[in-house]
Amino acid sequence: xxxxxxxxxxxxxxxxxxxxxxxxxxxxxxxxxxxxxxxxxxxxxxxxxxxxxxxxxxxxxxxxxxxxxxxxxxxxxxxxxxxxxxxxxxxxxxxxxxxxxxxxxxxxxxxxxxxxxxxxxxxxxxxxxxxxxxxxxxxxxxxxxxxxxxxxxxxxxxxxxxxxxxxxxxxxxxxxxxxxxxxxxxxxxxxxxxxxxxxxxxxxxxxxxxxxxxxxxxxxxxxxxxxxxxxxxxxxxxxxxxxxxxxxxxxxxxxxxxxxxxxxxxxxxxxxxxxxxxxxxxxxxxxxxxx
Amino acid sequence: xxxxxxxxxxxxxxxxxxxxxxxxxxxxxxxxxxxxxxxxxxxxxxxxxxxxxxxxxxxxxxxxxxxxxxxxxxxxxxxxxxxxxxxxxxxxxxxxxxxxxxxxxxxxxxxxxxxxxxxxxxxxxxxxxxxxxxxxxxxxxxxxxxxxxxxxxxxxxxxxxxxxxxxxxxxxxxxxxxxxxxxxxxxxxxxxxxxxxxxxxxxxxxxxxxxxxxxxxxxxxxxxxxxxx
Numbered sequence: 001x002x003x004x005x006x007x008x009x010x011x012x013x014x015x016x017x018x019x020x021x022x023x024x025x026x027x028x029x030x031x032x033x034x035x036x037x038x039x040x041x042x043x044x045x046x047x048x049x050x051x052x053x054x055x056x057x058x059x060x061x062x063x064x065x066x067x068x069x070x071x072x073x074x075x076x077x078x079x080x081x082x083x084x085x086x087x088x089x090x091x092x093x094x095x096x097x098x099x100x101x102x103x104x105x106x107x108x109x110x111x112x113x114x115x116x117x118x119x120x121x122x123x124x125x126x127x128x129x130x131x132x133x134x135x136x137x138x139x140x141x142x143x144x145x146x147x148x149x150x151x152x153x154x155x156x157x158x159x160x161x162x163x164x165x166x167x168x169x170x171x172x173x174x175x176x177x178x179x180x181x182x183x184x185x186x187x188x189x190x191x192x193x194x195x196x197x198x199x200x201x202x203x204x205x206x207x208x209x210x211x212x213x214x215x216x217x218x219x220x221x222x223x224x225x226x227x228x229x230x231x232x233x234x235x236x237x238x239x240x241x242x243x244x245x246x247x248x249x250x251x252x253x254x255x256x257x258x259x260x261x262x263x264x265x266x267x268x269x270x271x272x273x274x275x276x277x278x279x280x281x282x283x284x285x286x287x288x289x290x291x
Numbered sequence: 292x293x294x295x296x297x298x299x300x301x302x303x304x305x306x307x308x309x310x311x312x313x314x315x316x317x318x319x320x321x322x323x324x325x326x327x328x329x330x331x332x333x334x335x336x337x338x339x340x341x342x343x344x345x346x347x348x349x350x351x352x353x354x355x356x357x358x359x360x361x362x363x364x365x366x367x368x369x370x371x372x373x374x375x376x377x378x379x380x381x382x383x384x385x386x387x388x389x390x391x392x393x394x395x396x397x398x399x400x401x402x403x404x405x406x407x408x409x410x411x412x413x414x415x416x417x418x419x420x421x422x423x424x425x426x427x428x429x430x431x432x433x434x435x436x437x438x439x440x441x442x443x444x445x446x447x448x449x450x451x452x453x454x455x456x457x458x459x460x461x462x463x464x465x466x467x468x469x470x471x472x473x474x475x476x477x478x479x480x481x482x483x484x485x486x487x488x489x490x491x492x493x494x495x496x497x498x499x500x501x502x503x504x505x506x507x508x509x510x511x512x513x514x515x516x517x518x519x520x
Binding site: 049051076077078079080081082083084086087088090092093094103104105106149 | 415423
């Protein structure tokens with residue numbers, strides 16, 4: 001469990017602003033930290049990791065004080081027991097995959113490291129150097145290395161952003177499975193709604209440096225007016241017009257779906273818009289994303 | 292050609308080699324912490340230290356040599372200290388050559404190392420910290436191994452530069468057999484004595500040596516970039 005209440009002044013594209021976060025992350029949940037880029041999502045992760053220092057406030061993890069400005073407590077990153085998966089993976093190129101894991105461990109235990117690699121299907125790569133791996137494999141190794149640290153908290157900074165759509169989708173499943181298997185509290189930075197829907201138990205939506213909404217992905221993203229049997233978030237790819245109807249083509253992850261609209265309805269959408277495809281009764285309907 | 296077999300012929304080379312090896316070792320010990328500090332500190336006086344380190348690049352060796360001579364003589368503060376500690380002064384002694392060479396070759400070691408440190412991604416260092424590794428462990432296990440080409444470059448260039456040094460050595464070392472008469476000084480001597488054949492032999496050996504050293508550096512660095520080593 002992370003109990004965080006901090007303030008940190010940041011410089012963004014629109015000038016200075018304050019990141020104010022007051023929140024409790026429950027144990028074993030998979031949290032998505034969601035919001036536009038430059039809003040302080042990565043900074044929040046770095047503050048928890050101890051790689052940056054808040055201007056004031058406190059961070060308490062499992063009853064252990066990691067930061068408290070009033071008592072001048074600021075644990076160095078080395079003492080915080082977190083696993084941090086960086087956006088660029090930060091694998092050590094001069095070490096093999098196994099050596100990367102062994103180095104990450106707090107207590108040297110080769111058996112355990114091999115078991116983590118085995119669990120994540122990385123058996124064949126044990127003695128390979130990171131530079132000989134594909135993007136997806138590198139990501140898996142970075143995750144395995146963070147797990148090998150046996151962290152209290154797993155911090156993932158846009159871990160899948162550098163991958164192609166196919167690998168990304170596959171790794172989303174693996175990420176979720178790994179989280180469940182090791183019973184961790186995970187925090188993942190993402191600005192991809194479909195990814196958040198697929199992975200996260202809960203979402204912390206940051207807007208203008210403050211918490212805008214929290215809750216399950218559907219609570220946060222889907223408009224309250226909709227009580228649907230199923231719903232997916234996708235991107236509107238094209239709008240075609242035939243006699244009396246229009247057809248919207250929507251890309252959802254790897255899949256393409258077509259939804260019938262009335263020409264009047266179709267006029268309210270534009271290509272590239274984020275939309276929800278939902279079913280009410282029998283026919284799928286299209287709704288704009290709430291922002 | 293008999294001169295080649297003569298023990299005296301090779302002595303300047305063994306002396307040069309000894310000087311270059313000792314200097315390079317000291318430069319590693321000194322250069323790594325210095326470059327580390329320069330690369331990662333946020334001290335606003337950093338440019339001052341950088342300028343001091345780079346001074347030997349622009350100063351005429353005779354200027355450096357002159358000040359070394361003042362410092363190293365019996366009346367100089369370092370020379371006087373040396374007399375107290377070791378019973379001899381620094382000027383016109385091998386020890387003086389070592390100290391002079393270390394200072395003179397410092398930028399040739401520090402600059403490649405500095406570039407190496409700056410080239411290591413911050414996330415690599417931060418990753419090691421989150422794994423509970425101290426700064427020292429991170430330096431030796433993560434940072435230095437990932438900047439091998441810079442370490443090789445720094446070491447070899449500093450070594451080669453010490454081998455080729457002339458002006459400073461002439462000023463502070465003089466020309467004492469098996470003490471300060473290094474190869475570059477020996478060439479100067481032979482030319483002055485009009486022994487062109489010997490001067491030629493010394494020069495050719497230094498020429499070939501310098502070429503091989505530089506070739507080795509580019510070969511190693513090239514290999515590293517191509518993913519060898």
